[in-house]
Amino acid sequence: MSYQTYADIIINISHENLDKTYQYAIPEHFKSQAKIGAPVVVSFGKGDRQINGYIVGLSQEPKIEESRIKPITKVIEEAPVIESHLIYLAYWIKETFGGTMNEALKTVIPVRKAVKRKEEKSVSLSVDLDQAKLLYYEYQRKNNTARVRLLGALMKDPILDYDEVIHKLNISRSTLLSLEKLGVTKTQVKQVYRNPVQCRQGFYNPVILNPQQQYIVDQIIKDYQAGLRSTYLIHGITGSGKTEVYMEVIAKLLEEGKQVIYLIPEIALTYQTVRRFQLRFGERVSVMNSRMSQGERYDQSLRAKNGEIDLIIGPRSALFTPFQNLGLIIVDEEHETSYKSETTPKYHAVEVAIERARLTNSSVILGSATPSLESYQRAKTGEYKLYKLTKRAKEALPPKVWIVDLREELKKKNKSIFSIKLKELIADRLAKKEQIMLFLNRRGYAGFISCRSCGHVMKCPHCDISLTSHSNGKMICHYCGYEEVIPSLCPSCGSKYIAAFGTGTQKVEELVKREFPRARVLRMDTDTTKKKDSYEKILSAFAAHKADILIGTQMIVKGHDFPLVSLVGIIAADLSLHVGDFRASERTFQLLNQAAGRAGRDSLHGEVVIQTYHPEHYSITTAAEGNYEAFFEQEMLYRKLMQYPPAAHILLILITSKEENQLIEVSEYLGNAIRELLRQRQIDAKLIGPAMASLAKANDYYRRVIYIKHSDYATLIQIKNYLEGFLNYLDRLKGCNYQFDFDPMNSY
Ligand code: ADP
Ligand code: ZN
Ligand code: ZN
Numbered sequence: 001m002s003y004q005t006y007a008d009i010i011i012n013i014s015h016e017n018l019d020k021t022y023q024y025a026i027p028e029h030f031k032s033q034a035k036i037g038a039p040v041v042v043s044f045g046k047g048d049r050q051i052n053g054y055i056v057g058l059s060q061e062p063k064i065e066e067s068r069i070k071p072i073t074k075v076i077e078e079a080p081v082i083e084s085h086l087i088y089l090a091y092w093i094k095e096t097f098g099g100t101m102n103e104a105l106k107t108v109i110p111v112r113k114a115v116k117r118k119e120e121k122s123v124s125l126s127v128d129l130d131q132a133k134l135l136y137y138e139y140q141r142k143n144n145t146a147r148v149r150l151l152g153a154l155m156k157d158p159i160l161d162y163d164e165v166i167h168k169l170n171i172s173r174s175t176l177l178s179l180e181k182l183g184v185t186k187t188q189v190k191q192v193y194r195n196p197v198q199c200r201q202g203f204y205n206p207v208i209l210n211p212q213q214q215y216i217v218d219q220i221i222k223d224y225q226a227g228l229r230s231t232y233l234i235h236g237i238t239g240s241g242k243t244e245v246y247m248e249v250i251a252k253l254l255e256e257g258k259q260v261i262y263l264i265p266e267i268a269l270t271y272q273t274v275r276r277f278q279l280r281f282g283e284r285v286s287v288m289n290s291r292m293s294q295g296e297r298y299d300q301s302l303r304a305k306n307g308e309i310d311l312i313i314g315p316r317s318a319l320f321t322p323f324q325n326l327g328l329i330i331v332d333e334e335h336e337t338s339y340k341s342e343t344t345p346k347y348h349a350v351e352v353a354i355e356r357a358r359l360t361n362s363s364v365i366l367g368s369a370t371p372s373l374e375s376y377q378r379a380k381t382g383e384y385k386l387y388k389l390t391k392r393a394k395e396a397l398p399p400k401v402w403i404v405d406l407r408e409e410l411k412k413k414n415k416s417i418f419s420i421k422l423k424e425l426i427a428d429r430l431a432k433k434e435q436i437m438l439f440l441n442r443r444g445y446a447g448f449i450s451c452r453s454c455g456h457v458m459k460c461p462h463c464d465i466s467l468t469s470h471s472n473g474k475m476i477c478h479y480c481g482y483e484e485v486i487p488s489l490c491p492s493c494g495s496k497y498i499a500a501f502g503t504g505t506q507k508v509e510e511l512v513k514r515e516f517p518r519a520r521v522l523r524m525d526t527d528t529t530k531k532k533d534s535y536e537k538i539l540s541a542f543a544a545h546k547a548d549i550l551i552g553t554q555m556i557v558k559g560h561d562f563p564l565v566s567l568v569g570i571i572a573a574d575l576s577l578h579v580g581d582f583r584a585s586e587r588t589f590q591l592l593n594q595a596a597g598r599a600g601r602d603s604l605h606g607e608v609v610i611q612t613y614h615p616e617h618y619s620i621t622t623a624a625e626g627n628y629e630a631f632f633e634q635e636m637l638y639r640k641l642m643q644y645p646p647a648a649h650i651l652l653i654l655i656t657s658k659e660e661n662q663l664i665e666v667s668e669y670l671g672n673a674i675r676e677l678l679r680q681r682q683i684d685a686k687l688i689g690p691a692m693a694s695l696a697k698a699n700d701y702y703r704r705v706i707y708i709k710h711s712d713y714a715t716l717i718q719i720k721n722y723l724e725g726f727l728n729y730l731d732r733l734k735g736c737n738y739q740f741d742f743d744p745m746n747s748y
Contacts, residue, residue, distance in 0.1 A: 002171070003058055004026065004031075004060060005025065005026060005059070005060050006019040006023050006024065006025055006058070006059050006060070006061070006062060006063075007023070007024050007025075007026050007034055007040075007055045007057065007058055007072060007742045008023055008055070008056050008057035008058070008059070008495065009021060009023070009053040009054065009055060009056070009072070009103075010022075010053055010054050010056045010087075010339070011041055011044065011051060011052075011053045013054065013083055013087075013109060014085055014109070014304070015106065015109055015111045016111060017101055018089075018101050018105045018106055018365075019055065021041075021056055021071055021488060022044075022053075023063050023064065024040075024069060024070055024071060024072045024386070025069045025071045025072070026044055026071070026072055027071050027072060027366065031071060031073075033077060034055060034058070034075055035055065035076040035088075036055055036056065036057070036058065036073070036087060036088055036091040037055065037056075037083075037084040037085065037086075037087035037091065038054065038055045038075050038084060039052060039053070039054055039075075039076040039078070039081060039084055040052070040054065040055060040072050040073070040074065040075050040076060040078065040458070040562065041052050041072075041073040041074040041081070041490075042070070042072055042073055043054075043070050048231070049400075050073060050234045051290045052076075054083060054084060054087050055087075056087055056090075056101055056105065057101055059678060062353045062486060064237065066434060067117070067723035070206075082305060082322045082323075082324050083322075083618065084107065085360070086108045086320060086322065087105065087108075088106035088359065089108055089110075089320075089352070089355065089356055090105045090107065090108040092352075092705075093105065093107065093108070093345050093347050093352060094345060095717065095721075096347070096349045096351065096355075096717065096742070097341075097344075097345040097346050097414050097740070097741075097742055098344065098345060098346070098724070098739070098740030098742070099344040099345035099346075099740070100201055101396070101575060103164055103344050103391075104345050105116070105347060106496070107320070107341070107347070108320045108388075109320075110297065110298055110301040110320070110322075111297070111298060114516070119186060119189050119190065119294055120161075121161075121162030121163070121189050121190075122159050122160060122161060122187070122188050122190070122191045123150075123154070123159075123161075123162055123165045123176065123185055123186070123187050123188075124154065124158055124159045124160070124185065124186060124298065125154050125155075125158060125184070125185055125186075126180075126183050126184055126185055126186045127183070127184055128203070129155065132154065132155055132747045133155070135147075135151060135184060136148060136151045136152065136155065137596050139151065139686075141558050142295075145180065145605065146170075146171055146172065146175045147175065149169055149170070149171065150165065150169060150175070150176075150179070150185070151170050151184075152409075153165075153169055154172075154185065155555040156589055162187060177489065177582070189482065191538065200441065201206070204279040204280045206243075206704075207244055207393075209241070209244060209245070209248060209390075210241065210264035210393065212240075212388075212389050212390070212391065213244060213248075214336045215247050215387075216232075216234060216245050216250055216387045216389070217245055217252075217726055218526040219385075219387070220232055220249050220268055220363070221249065221252050221578075222436075223363070224252075224253070224256075224327075225409070227351065227421065227493055227685075228359035228365075229357065229358075229362060229363045229737050230363055230384070230385050231354055231357070231363070231364040231365075231366065231378075231382045231384045231385070232363070232364070232365045232370060232374070232377040232384060232385045232386075232387060232389075233334075233366045233367075233368075233375055233378075233382070233385070234365060234367040234368075234387050234389065235365065235367075235368065235369075235371055235376070235379075235386065235387070235388050235389070236368075236388065236389030236390075236596065237367060237369050237389065237391075237392065237597070238369045238392075238593070238597030239387035239392045239393060239394065240369075240390065240391060240392055241330070242389060243276070243369045244301075244393070245367075245389075246330050246332070246367065246693065247280055247364065248331075249328065249365065249580070250262070250311060250328070250330075251280070252280070252282075253308050253327045253328050254281070254284075255590060256327065256530065257310070257325065258310075258325060258327025258328065258362075258410070259304075259307075259310045259324075259325050259326050259329070260310065260311045260326075260327060260328045260329070260330065261311075261312055261313075261314075261318055261321055261323070261326065261329045261332065261353075261383055262312065262313045262314075262318075262321060262329075262330045262332070263309060263315065263318055263329070263331045263332065263349060264313060264315065264316065264332045264333065265315060265333050265336040265338045265339070265351070266289055266315040266333075266338060267291060267338070267513070267535075268333060269287070269289055269313065269314070270536065270539075271470055271536065271708065272561075273285050273313070274313060277311070278280060278596070279310055280467075280718055281310075281433075281704060283346050284308075284309050284310045284311060285309065285310075285311045285312075285313065286300045286303060286304070286309045286312050286313070287300075287312070287313050287323070288300055288312060288313070288314030288315070288317060288318045289314060289315060289316060289707050290315070290317075295404050296561070296618065300312065300321070301320075301321060301322055302631065302682055303321055303325075304321045304323050305322040305324065307324065307325070309651045315338065316338065316339055316341065317347045317722065319349055319352055319353060319356065322578050323451050325487060326356070326357075326360045326362050327362050328357075328361070328362055328363050328364070328365065329353040329356065329357055329364050329365075330364075330365045330366075330367070331350055331353055331364070331365070331367070332335070332367050332440055332664070333367070334350055334366040334367060334368045334371065334372060334375055335368045335370055335372040335375070335586075335590060337745045337746060339746040340744075343744065344739050344740070345377070346740070346741045346742070346744075348740070348743075348745075350366060350374075350375070366384070369593060369594070369597065370589060370590040370593050370594070370628060371628075372586070372647045373586060373632065373635060373636065373639065373645070373646050374645060376499045377636070377646045378622065378646075380527070380734070381439045382435055397597055397605055397606075398626060399568070399599040399605075399606035399608050400545070400605070400606070400607045400608070401596060401608045401610065401624040401625075401662060402421055402607065402608065402609045402610065402618065403610050403612065403615045403624055404419040404421050404422065404480075404609060404610065404611045404612070404615075405612070405613075405615045405622070406419065406452070406455075406572075406611055406612060406613050407452070407453065407454060407455050407613055408459065410452055410453060410497070412709070415514075416511070417507075417508065417511055417572075417611075418511070418515065418569075418571075419609070420610045421511065422569045422611065423515065425567050425569075425607060426516060426519075426549075426567065426569070427458060427516070429548075430518070430519055430548055430568060432515060432566075433548075433603060434549060434566045434567070435542070435545065435547075435548060435550070435562060435564040435565045435566070435567075436549045436550070436565065436566075436567045436568075436569065436679060437549070437551075437552075437556060437565055437569070437598055437599075438508060438512065438549060438550070438552075438563075438568075438569045438571060438590075438594070439550045439551075439552065439553075439556065439569065439571065439595045440508055440551070440552070440553055440572065440575065441503050441555075442572045446465065446636035447469050447500035448466040448468055448469070448500070448579070449466075449467060449469055449475050449486055449498060449499065449500055450494075450499075450574070450578065450579065450613060451490035451492065451493060451495055451497055451498045452497040452613070453490065453493055453495035453497045454490060454492050454493040454495065455574075455613035455614055456490055456491070456492035457491065457578050458475055458486075458487075458491075458499075460477035460479065460480065460482050461482065462477070462479075462480050462482055463477055463479040463480055463482075463582075463583060463640055463642070463688075464478055464581045464638075465477060465478075465580055465581070465584075466571075466578035466584070467482075467483075467484075467580070467707060468580045469500040469684065469692060470696075473485060473486055474486065474713075476582050476691075476692060477691065478690050478691060478692065478694035478705070478747075478748070479648060479687060479689070479705075479707060480690065480691055481689055481691030481692060486500075486743065487500075500722070505523055505525040505527075505551055505552060505553060506523070506525075506526075508529070508551050509521060509551050511521045512549060512551065516549075519547045519548045519549050520546070520549070521547060521549045521550075521551065522538055522541060522542055522546075522547040522549070522550045522551070523549065523550075523552065524539075524551070524552035524553070524556050524729075525539045525553050526551055531633050538550075540554075542562065543561075543562055545564060553592075554591055555596075560562070562598065563604070564604070565598055565599060565604075565606070565608070566599060566604040566605065566607065567599060567608075568595050568596060568598050568599040568607075568608045568609070569607070569608075569609045569611070570595055570608070570609065570610045571590060571611055572590060572611055573588060573610050573611065573612040573614075573620055574612050574613050575621075576588045576591055577612075577617065577620075579747065580694055581747050582639075582642065582644040582645075583745065584671075585617075585618070585619040585635055585638070586619070586627075586635060588619045588620070589619040589622065589624070589628075589631050589635075592623035592624070593611060593618065593623050593626070595608070596608045596623065596624075596626070596694055600626045604668055608624075610623075610624060616632070617643035618635075619634075621630060621677060627739060643686070643709050643711075647711075647745045648709050648710060648711045649709070649710060649711070649712070649713045649742065649743055650707055650708070650709050650710070650716075650718060650742070650743055650744065651707070651708045651710075651716040651720060651740060651741075651742055652705060652706070652707055652708075652740065652741040652742075652744045652748065653670070653705065653706045653707075653708075653723070653738055653739070653740060654693065654703060654704075654705055654738065654739045654740075654741065654748055655667045655670065655703070655704050655705075655706070655736055655738050656701040656702065656703050656704075656736065656737045656738075657701060657702055657735050657736040658700055658701055658702070658735065659735055662735055662736060663702045663704055663736055664690075664704070666706040666736045667689075667690035667706065667736075668690060669725075670690070670706065670735075670738075671687065671689065671690045671706055673726065674687055674706065674708065674719070674723070675687055678719075678723060679718070683710070683715060683719070684696060685708050685709060685710035685715065685716070685719070686708070686709040686710070687706070687707075687708055688706070688707040688708075688709065689707055690704050690705065690706045690708040691704065691705055691706075692704055692705075693705045693748045694747050694748055695726060695747070695748065701737075703748065707748050713742070720740055720742075723740075
């Protein structure tokens with residue numbers, strides 16, 4: 001390997017300074033140690049002060065005149081520091097997922113945005129008690145009542161809160177200042193952390209793990225103590241006690257003096273979850289979430305770095321908590337799309353967790369009731385160790401599932417969005433004063449075209465993905481750009497009931513109110529949850545039985561427990577089945593599974609009604625049976641046939657511009673350049689597109705996509721690196737922006 005000649009050094013690692021790097025030359029004898037992330041000493045400024053820094057980039061090219069580049073004084077090799085580790089991780093993220101080093105560093109280094117530490121100000125005596133008494137009488141004699149009040153209070157309580165002194169004792173700032181000058185009292189400022197977790201009173205109720213749970217804990221701990229580090233996948237149905245397993249493993253790791261990161265999707269990070277962990281682990285637990293202020297979040301990373309907490313609970317970003325002594329990373333609900341970053345670098349938290357664990361000799365536990373195809377595939381090949389929890393921990397019968405064929409409803413002249421079965425069961429639950437959840441699994445941007453008479457869905461002949469309708473009367477494939485005119489008659493049965501499919505939660509609410517005027521209804525979707533606490537408020541109201549029916553999108557399937565819910569209705573399972581995304585079946589299976597898990601969590605016997613035009617579709621039949629294995633086998637056949645992940649990998653390039661013509665020109669040019677690259681290097685990758693993105697325009701920017709498919713991820717990284725270099729020099733890119741996304745999880 002050829003060593004690099006120059007290093008980019010960052011002197012001040014804080015968010016504001018991440019883009020300020022300085023180039024230094026690497027002396028011959030340091031070349032083998034000069035790696036990304038390595039701490040160094042360099043001469044800085046006019047006086048050649050010796051200061052510390054870190055290597056964040058390496059290159060062969062001088063950026064300024066060579067003679068002006070100073071050499072690195074020293075590469076420090078001693079104890080690894082958390083900063084080097086995180087800088088290396090940033091580099092790995094940039095390489096693996098695209099973007100610049102600066103963007104990656106900003107992802108990994110917490111924001112210290114000039115937030116002042118929270119302060120506690122106090123007032124106390126500078127003199128001893130006897131002196132204070134003398135002064136007290138002296139001031140009394142002089143009728144100096146303010147001074148008397150303060151000394152009197154301080155003689156009872158030697159430390160007073162500053163604000164109380166000012167506001168409750170009514171002492172003016174000038175009085176305080178004069179006493180300070182006389183050396184009688186002093187004002188002190190102590191810096192404290194903002195702590196989002198209040199140590200609430202409560203009692204931790206230990207559970208006795210069942211044999212399945214205990215077995216998993218024993219295996220993981222045995223490995224850990226034997227020095228084996230692995231990635232474990234716990235596949236356990238909803239309510240099977242995964243969280244209890246995590247907690248037991250966490251407890252063991254903490255006993256060994258290790259620190260733990262527990263990732264959970266933001267939407268599931270409720271008061272109840274945090275409290276459960278806090279009751280068991282006490283004050284050394286902290287939380288991160290996007291609702292916290294930057295100050296609060298910064299303080300949590302400081303506490304972590306100083307070793308004052310051992311367990312952090314949070315979404316994706318908690319992955320970068322600067323623990324110095326990490327032992328374990330848990331990723332709960334590992335299949336959730338929120339683990340994929342939506343901004344560059346578009347990293348996947350599971351992959352980064354595994355890399356951070358590798359760097360720190362830690363283990364990783366992934367958990368889900370419906371593992372992602374990627375994870376289950378790896379578990380099957382032995383890359384992960386697979387464990388299963390097959391029974392609900394509390395005695396609860398699995399719900400009874402009804403699949404309703406909406407084509408039959410139309411034949412029975414029922415044009416309402418509620419089937420006869422669902423209406424009947426809603427009326428029954430309302431009469432029994434039990435609760436109902438109605439679920440509209442709506443995702444994606446545009447509607448697909450389907451026939452209400454036979455259920456036929458219009459698909460792309462090349463990609464086997466649903467076509468989506470556009471206002472110009474055409475339907476389009478958002479992978480390859482194929483388009484055709486929307487037919488007026490169903491090509492399968494000739495019926496005229498063929499149209500774009502679409503119903504919103506608001507519409508469902510209206511119709512529920514019309515059918516059941518006496519029912520109390522709550523609705524939860526992006527419209528009703530815009531305010532800060534509205535999400536939590538709606539769920540609490542429903543949990544307190546302040547409504548009979550809760551209508552919502554996938555948001556309602558997480559977090560709270562609703563013991564009175566005994567009916568779950570899925571209005572149109574097809575909505576997520578045909579969103580023009582190769583993960584559509586997987587999402588449908590997951591959503592149906594979660595929604596069904598909501599019915600009858602406690603003692604009431606639950607029922608689930610799934611309304612669909614595709615009662616025979618495998619993601620619906622397997623979800624109704626709760627048969628993940630069967631779903632996995634079917635879905636893998638499709639992924640293999642079409643070469644979608646995990647059977648192969650995809651590199652997506654999103655190109656955007658305010659000028660549509662320029663965008664088309666540039667994306668065509670880029671498509672041709674990639675085709676040429678693949679030909680020259682004899683890479684047998686498949687190029688798809690350029691095509692209009694499914695979200696064709698957003699915030700005034702037009703969007704186009706190119707997909708490259710290949711079985712080897714490393715080859716796609718090579719292509720990405722080549723393109724990054726190439727795009728930097730491309731004049732013709734003027735006005736266009738581009739982004740990379742590997743194995744995309746979101747629709748574009
Ligand atoms: P999951 O994370 O798989 O959804 P949880 O760990 O939250 O499951 O467990 C579901 C419910 O069952 C919780 O109320 C939990 O306290 C309870 N539970 C889990 N394991 C046991 C056990 N071994 N004995 C009694 N209750 C248990
Ligand atoms: Zn038809
Ligand atoms: Zn297509």
